[in-house]
Amino acid sequence: MIKLSEIDMNLLVVFDLLYQEQNTQRVARRLGITQPAISHALKRLRTLFGDELFERTSRGLMPTPLASDLHPSIAEALALLQETLNRPDDFDPQSSRRTFTIAMTDIGEIIFLPRLLERLSRDAPGVSLSTVRSHSDDLKREMEDGHVDLAIGLIPQLGAGFYQQRLFTQRYVCLLRRGHPLARGHFGLDAFMAARHAVVVAKDTGHGLVEEQLARAGIDRPVRLKLPHFAAVPYIISESDLVVTVTDKLARATRGRLGLAMHEHPLLSQEIPINLFWHRRFHQDPGTRWLRRVIFGMFSE
Numbered sequence: 001m002i003k004l005s006e007i008d009m010n011l012l013v014v015f016d017l018l019y020q021e022q023n024t025q026r027v028a029r030r031l032g033i034t035q036p037a038i039s040h041a042l043k044r045l046r047t048l049f050g051d052e053l054f055e056r057t058s059r060g061l062m063p064t065p066l067a068s069d070l071h072p073s074i075a076e077a078l079a080l081l082q083e084t085l086n087r088p089d090d091f092d093p094q095s096s097r098r099t100f101t102i103a104m105t106d107i108g109e110i111i112f113l114p115r116l117l118e119r120l121s122r123d124a125p126g127v128s129l130s131t132v133r134s135h136s137d138d139l140k141r142e143m144e145d146g147h148v149d150l151a152i153g154l155i156p157q158l159g160a161g162f163y164q165q166r167l168f169t170q171r172y173v174c175l176l177r178r179g180h181p182l183a184r185g186h187f188g189l190d191a192f193m194a195a196r197h198a199v200v201v202a203k204d205t206g207h208g209l210v211e212e213q214l215a216r217a218g219i220d221r222p223v224r225l226k227l228p229h230f231a232a233v234p235y236i237i238s239e240s241d242l243v244v245t246v247t248d249k250l251a252r253a254t255r256g257r258l259g260l261a262m263h264e265h266p267l268l269s270q271e272i273p274i275n276l277f278w279h280r281r282f283h284q285d286p287g288t289r290w291l292r293r294v295i296f297g298m299f300s301e
Contacts, residue, residue, distance in 0.1 A: 002048065011048065012074055014041040018053075019071045022060035091286035093124035098287055101130045103139055103151040105202065106231040107250050112152065115298060123294075143279040149288050150295070151277040154209075158277045165292070168301035169271040172210055174263045175234065175251045176243045187263035195243040198225040198233060210245055210268065217267060234258050247272070 017027040024038040031038070046053055049070070054061035063071065104112065109131055120127050134142055134151075140158065142148040151158065158164065174192065176183055182191050199211065224242060227233060233244050234254035251262040276295055282288050 007048070008044075011041055011045050012078060014038060015045055015053070015067075016071070016075050016078055018042065018061060019063055019067065019075075022054070022062065024061070091290045093120075093127060093290060095126065096124060096287065097126040097128075099128040099130055100149045100287070100291055101132060101147065103132050103134045103143075103148050103153075103155075105133070105153055106229045107247060108152050110231065110253055111249050112295070112299065116295070119294060119298060143277070144281065146279075146282060149278070149282070150291065152295075153274060154272055155275070155277060161280055162277050163280060163283060164275040164277045165296060165300075167274050167276055167296065167299050169273050170247045170249050171271050172245050172265050172268040173248045173251050174243050174265055175237055175246050175255070176261055176263070177238050177240070178259045178261045180241055180243070180261065182243070182263075183261040187266065189266040192243070192266045193219070193221050196222045196224045196241060198227065198236060198240075198242040198244040199223050200227050200230050200233060200244070200246075202229065213268060213270075219267065234260060 014027065014031070017030055018024070018038075021027050021030070024042070025035050028035045028038045042054065049066065051066045052064055053067040054063055113129070113131070117129070120129070132142075132148060134148060139148065139151060139155070140161075143151065143158075144161070152167070174187060176195075182195055201211070225236070227236075230246060230250060233246060234250070235258065236242065237244055238258040238260060245265060245268070248262070251260070254260060255262055276292060278288060278292065
């Protein structure tokens with residue numbers, strides 16, 4: 001049995017051209033090498049296949065029955081390999097039917113998806129998006145394997161092997177309904193400590209750092225509700241007297257339509273970087289390069 005690891009692929013190229021040209025001199029010209037080099041390659045081919053492959057006749061080198069049987073499959077394989085190695089560098093968003101998978105939080109979905117989907121409907125009508133929640137090492141493996149194309153957020157575990165690009169910074173604020181007794185006037189530490197709170201326990205996301213910072217500061221406030229995600233929080237806050245710590249991006253996106261008030265946070269003033277991440281294996285992938293440019297152009301500040 002002939003193994004691919006034992007074959008010089010150049011021999012197959014010579015075989016294909018000999019079948020087409022039936023003349024070693026013409027093959028040598030096409031490849032830019034000497035005629036003796038082609039004769040040597042033919043000798044190696046004959047040894048490899050245990051057959052003469054091409055016999056000299058008055059009409060040139062004519063293929064043997066084995067060569068005629070082999071040529072269609074070898075020619076097709078070489079053409080496919082040539083096409084694969086010379087795939088187009090450009091991604092055509094207008095004709096693509098690709099689905100991109102992006103890891104982001106529910107806050108990210110609220111902030112990014114409406115505008116991004118509107119842009120895609122105009123510039124890339126066949127392109128689809130899929131969002132996922134991936135945690136810690138799972139996300140690293142999924143991006144390395146190509147199952148997740150991009151990730152957006154505060155994701156400190158994506159270090160070695162990943163590229164990242166800053167989109168913007170955000171800070172944390174307090175969100176409460178507009179008719180809340182604490183909605184007007186100064187909202188300082190005393191008001192924060194006295195309020196009843198909803199807390200989002202966003203495991204394995206950068207938002208978990210909020211509760212860690214408050215705990216280190218020795219802050220013990222009345223917590224009446226714990227949630228695993230942010231998406232429902234503005235709706236709950238709009239019909240209760242709870243106060244919640246959220247990003248300023250989420251607060252600005254929801255306060256107008258739900259009748260909410262936003263206060264600067266009395267304890268958390270640090271700005272949080274939100275980055276776009278991708279694995280270095282796919283740095284040159286035309287599709288993800290295009291989507292990265294679109295996201296950066298739309299959301300970078």
